[in-house]
Amino acid sequence: MHVPDGYLPIWLLLTMYAISGAVAFYSIRRINRKFDDRLVPYMGVLAAVIFAAQLVNFQVPPSSGHLVGSTLLAVMVGPFAGTLIMALVLFVQALYADGGLLTYGLNLFNMGVFSCFLGWSLAFIMFRGLRKFTEEKKAVLVGTAFAAFVTTVLAAFVLGLELLTVPGFNVLAVAAITWIHVFIGIGEAILTFVILLYFVRAKPSLVSFLKDSEVKELAVVVGGREEGPQERVTIIKS
Amino acid sequence: MEGNTWKRFVLPALVFLIAVISLLILGGLASENPDGFEWAFFDFAGIQESEGGFGGILGFLGEGPLVDAVTGAIGIFLVLIIALLLFRMTSRGTKA
Numbered sequence: 001m002h003v004p005d006g007y008l009p010i011w012l013l014l015t016m017y018a019i020s021g022a023v024a025f026y027s028i029r030r031i032n033r034k035f036d037d038r039l040v041p042y043m044g045v046l047a048a049v050i051f052a053a054q055l056v057n058f059q060v061p062p063s064s065g066h067l068v069g070s071t072l073l074a075v076m077v078g079p080f081a082g083t084l085i086m087a088l089v090l091f092v093q094a095l096y097a098d099g100g101l102l103t104y105g106l107n108l109f110n111m112g113v114f115s116c117f118l119g120w121s122l123a124f125i126m127f128r129g130l131r132k133f134t135e136e137k138k139a140v141l142v143g144t145a146f147a148a149f150v151t152t153v154l155a156a157f158v159l160g161l162e163l164l165t166v167p168g169f170n171v172l173a174v175a176a177i178t179w180i181h182v183f184i185g186i187g188e189a190i191l192t193f194v195i196l197l198y199f200v201r202a203k204p205s206l207v208s209f210l211k212d213s214e215v216k217e218l219a220v221v222v223g224g225r226e227e228g229p230q231e232r233v234t235i236i237k238s
Numbered sequence: 239m240e241g242n243t244w245k246r247f248v249l250p251a252l253v254f255l256i257a258v259i260s261l262l263i264l265g266g267l268a269s270e271n272p273d274g275f276e277w278a279f280f281d282f283a284g285i286q287e288s289e290g291g292f293g294g295i296l297g298f299l300g301e302g303p304l305v306d307a308v309t310g311a312i313g314i315f316l317v318l319i320i321a322l323l324l325f326r327m328t329s330r331g332t333k334a
Contacts, residue, residue, distance in 0.1 A: 001275050006288050028328060035331040040322060041243045045251045047321035048314050055310045056262045057269040060262030063277035064269035081325075088320050092313055123292040156274060169283045177278035184274050 001068065001159060002093065002107055005100030009165050014053050017105030023113045024087050027080035032096055047085045049195065051092065063204050065184030067191040068155070071148040072117025075140065076199065076207050078219025079120040086112035096102040106162065115155045120221070122147035127209050137200050140209045149189040156181030173200065201202050248318070255314050260307040 050069040057064040073082035090107050093099050099107045126143030127136075134142075160174030197206070206209050210221030262268055272281060280287050296309045 003275060004291070007279075007285070032328050034332040036332040037326060038332055038334065040325045041331050043325040044318045044322040045248060048252065048255055048318040051317040052259050052310070053316050055259050055306075055313070056267070057271070057273060059269040059271065060274075060283070062271060063274050064271035065274055066323060084324065087322065088324065089317055091319070092317050095295045096309065096313060097292050097297060102333065159275065160278070163279065163283075163286075166279075166285065168271045168285050169279065171285055173278055173283040176282045177274060180274045180277060 001111055001156065002090075002099030003110075003162075004097075005102045007166050008103060008106065008162065010102075012162060012165055013102050013106055014184070016103075016109045020087075020105045021165055024108070025085060027083045030080040031078075031084070031218055035215055039206070039214060042166060042203060043081070046073065046076065046151055046206075047089060047113040051089045053191065053195070054089065054093070060180065060183045060187065063180050063184070064068075065181070065187050067188055067195075068152065069192070069195075070111055070115030070155075071123055071144060071151050072192045072196055074116040074120035075123045075144045075147075075196070077215050078208050079221060081114040081215075081218055082116040082120070083108075083112045086116060106178060110159050110162075110202075112154050114149050114158060118154060119144075119147050119151040122150055124209070136210060137204070140207060141193055141200060142195055143209075145189040145193040148192040149185040152185035152188045153178060153181050156184075169233070194206045252315065252318060256311045259310050260331065263307045263310060264303050283288070 003084070050073065053067040053069060055066075057066045061156070070082060070086055072084050077085070078137065087108055090099060090104060094101050094104045094107070105179055123140075123144045123146075127139050130139035130143050134137075157174070157178045160169075160177040163169045163177070164171075164174065199206055200210070205212055205214040207213055208215045213219075271277070279285055296305075296312065299305045299309065
């Protein structure tokens with residue numbers, strides 16, 4: 001899903017840079033001082049996991065796919081922090097020429113902004129529904145995997161709409177890119193489930209949907225208050 | 239950041255990720271097929287793939303599984319460092 005430079009019109013790229021830049025800036029303000037520094041190593045490793053997972057493509061003949069991880073990140077640390085992690089993963093990938101530098105804003109919109117917020121919303125609705133019938137760990141796993149599948153397909157559809165600005169890319173091609181991502185989305189859902197299962201078992205406090213999460217404040221989407229520049233200090237009782 | 243967290247969590251995770259990715263790449267287990275975008279754009283829609291352009295900051299190393307494994311490892315390390323700096327900057331201090 002990483003679009004290289006040289007195909008899309010500059011007006012679209014600049015528009016996407018503006019939208020993604022604004023969301024990234026707002027995301028930094030939203031997460032500022034919302035979690036304590038003991039969680040920083042886990043956030044760093046989470047970013048490294050997503051980058052590593054995107055390095056390896058799985059077979060989807062005649063194509064291939066790889067994990068994007070936006071829904072997984074959004075469920076774990078919230079859509080704002082998730083978008084920021086995707087921003088830095090995509091930045092390093094752009095430096096590696098995996099996705100262009102001019103298309104960075106567009107790629108961040110598709111795989112970060114759009115996917116994180118849609119993935120989080122779908123997973124949240126699913127989680128709330130499933131929690132009535134099963135325990136919360138199972139609900140978060142199933143809800144997130146399903147949301148990851150739907151988000152992958154819809155993100156591909158949005159990418160297809162953007163590609164309609166390229167001469168030669170038509171509605172049939174939009175259907176093709178969406179259709180192939182139905183199968184890639186199944187891979188995304190399976191990988192999301194497996195990685196989330198690891199975190200649910202090993203470090204459940206890093207999954208924002210769960211009751212004992214330490215990142216709940218970080219993941220607040222509606223009604224969270226932005227902090228001022230002063231630093232809050234948490235005193236841990238020994 | 240506490241030294242213990244580095245030793246117990248960050249370094250093992252880093253080594254594990256690099257080992258798994260290297261194994262998958264060097265073992266030829268990653269698919270070489272075009273990804274969903276490339277397939278739909280170049281193969282299905284028949285749009286001409288342009289030659290040249292920016293080859294990446296490590297493009298001078300060339301191509302091949304070994305280069306992919308090395309550049310992948312560097313990337314994993316780079317992302318980890320940038321993420322640690324970013325989230326360190328945006329976290330609140332904890333005083334034990």
